[in-house]
Amino acid sequence: MNVREFIHGWTQRTSGSCSTPNPLMPGRSLPIVDRMTNNPVIPRGALVPKPPGAPPGQGVRRRTVSAGRVLAVLGHDPRREAWSQALQGDGFEVVAAEHGEAALRRLLHGDVDVVLSSAQLPDLHGLSLLGRVRAIDPDVSVILVSSRNDLDNAVEAMEQGALRYLTRAVADAELVALVNEGVRIRRNTRRRHNSMTLIRSVGSAGRSFGDVATLEDAFEEALRGVFLSFQPIVSCAGRAPVAWEALMRCKEPQLPSPPAMLEAAEKLGRLEDLGRRIRVLAAEAIVELPPEARLFVNVHPQDLNDPDLYDPSAPLTRHAHRVTIEVTERARLDDEKAALVQLGRLRALGYRVAIDDLGAGYAGLASVAALHPEVVKLDMSLVRGVHRNPISARIIRALTAVCSELEISLVAEGVETEAERDALVDLGCDLLQGYLFARPTPGFVRPHPSLYGLSAR
Template sequence: MSQVLLVEDDPIVRHAYTKVLRSGGLALETACDGEEALEKVRGGGFDAVVSDINMPRLSGIEFLRRLRELSLDVPVVLVTGGPAIETAVRAVEYGAFRYLTKPVDIEALLDAVNRAVQAGAERRRRPAPAAADGTTLDGAIDRLWMAFQPIVSWSAGTVFGYEALVRSDAAGLRDASAILAAAERSGRLRDLGRAIRARVAAAAPGAPDGKLLFVNLHASDLADEALYEASAPLSVHARRVVLEITERAALEGIDALAERLAALRALGYRLAVDDLGAGYSGLASFPALQPEVVKIDLSLVRGIDRSPLQQRVVRSVTELGRELGARVVCEGIEAAAERDALVALGCDLLQGYLFARPERVFSTPVL
């Protein structure tokens, strides 16, 4: 039976929601506030969480932020009696599954929670990469290759740069998410990061002149001293490389972060906040990174032509980037309507299947 955690400080509302969710066949645990909920989450086993936003000690938004430090995957349905653009924006930043306003329709609540449960259960049932066919992480790393997807400037009608996306020819560990998950579980993120940077460096001479290369960097890579060596393979090309630091991974645990970022810039690297809108750190990473580039995640882009809320969020991020002197790239564009909506919001740098799929070669899309 699916396990759901309900976080609600009002005993009357908590009792009502408990009846509704249990009547839908869900196994339920409850918590009176965010602190108690975090303790229960640490025990694991939940397919979804339902949380109020306005709570004492720890708000639902702060609870969600801290939950993302424990789990990036468990879906969270937020409920509020006082909807506001600020909390909606932060809910999106921290990866909320749904954002419901009180009074909540019973069917809408059940539908949202059941959808969240399905998503959470699917993630928990997902088999560990490569175990079935015996593929090892070493084998996947040995057979790594990079696929390059163009980032276009819509106003100029040209390619601005290319994102390097990791792939492998090893059966069972072919895509980035599977390879990264295997490296995280086995404590091999450093080995994976070094291999990726070496592959990009090997491909860099074949990139069109003047085009930037965007390379994904896990936050833990910042603790790898090899990253800062002037003789490292990628450092040779640093002045045309943008290091994308995913906001899914926390930066707080990196010692001497400011000094490390300064060292990277001294080598010639530029920095980008990646996946803005998909993880938990969100805009909080801006002061630490002071990025030259901000990449808006596809979760904020997909269907933006039909979502006034997404449009307001993207417009705000674009204006903030402009004020801070950072370029904004919108990822995951698949439809012309999405492209047109983003252009109308002032976005110029665009990336997605609408323009080109990732390929082994540096392709030039027709704009």
């Protein structure tokens, strides 16, 4: 029996049973077992056979353990009310989300044990939601419910780590049993992590933390001490800065670098808090920005799910006409269609959009074509040593031509030497950024006129 046949039989098991098909003996069932302990899973409140020597009676009820939190994303599924009542009756807290994006925003707050979702949501396919849930929190148990007998999707869901992919109606008791299984797996994983070093290392320095609480304390301290430095983006033809990029800096010695702060925020589910703090600081600084210049503000792709980013009354939104939102590509944008809608909302508020690191990883020409940014930045791996690397030079010349044709501004970042500057200008790059012109500083520093080189060629 191959994997697809096994999963097909498993998704068609008899309604109301707490079992899975036995691939060795058709018609017989195997009990659902806890993957961590190998003990049979018995729904909360179900009757358990009496132990030897127990007094006569109907049986004993399983001792109830503390319930967990279920994020229900069931759209218009007619069973959602009944399932919510069954779960709440068993002691679970059920948090409802109307659609996939709302569920992802809620998941960023943490404290979710199981995601119970329809596989056919109005804004996201269930498999896309699964992938994004796993990116936010790989330990959350995910149960997908489909109204269609789609075996291929069931197989793919299991390969991506779903706890169950249901393609038929299930009884309330069976659903409660599956959720209990998901909570047990989630909590056993947490306990296993906590028995070791939960956060083994954060950042390039490899700073170790003994547990989440220690990392939380360090992150809170770092968040209070976060500040911004600014690096100019210059026009060699205009011989002046046209913008400054706001770059996060931190005083906390336990999280001394931006990568360490971002990694800690991801591990703790605090990216939203970090993003909001950075945007507040950028709004405070923009009043000192030279009037002819723009401010580039970095956002993590998960920030695009934060309602505060689109709030007309948010501090940075009030200055949107002077701000370019730079979406870093280091964490993958999973859903380009959703991202296109989100970037459209930002443009409607007055922001412009930039994509980081063109030529490296995900931020290729395909994503440029899909997301229509006003600005793209060349990855510094192409810029470094371009004057002695003919392959990099040819790639940059081609990208410069494409961006010119699409009316997209191209910025070459990471320029450190005069030779790199001159080569880039010869290749048609006018907008440059890097240590050659200025290191990031707390104020808006203008480069010395001599650093622009000869007149535009």
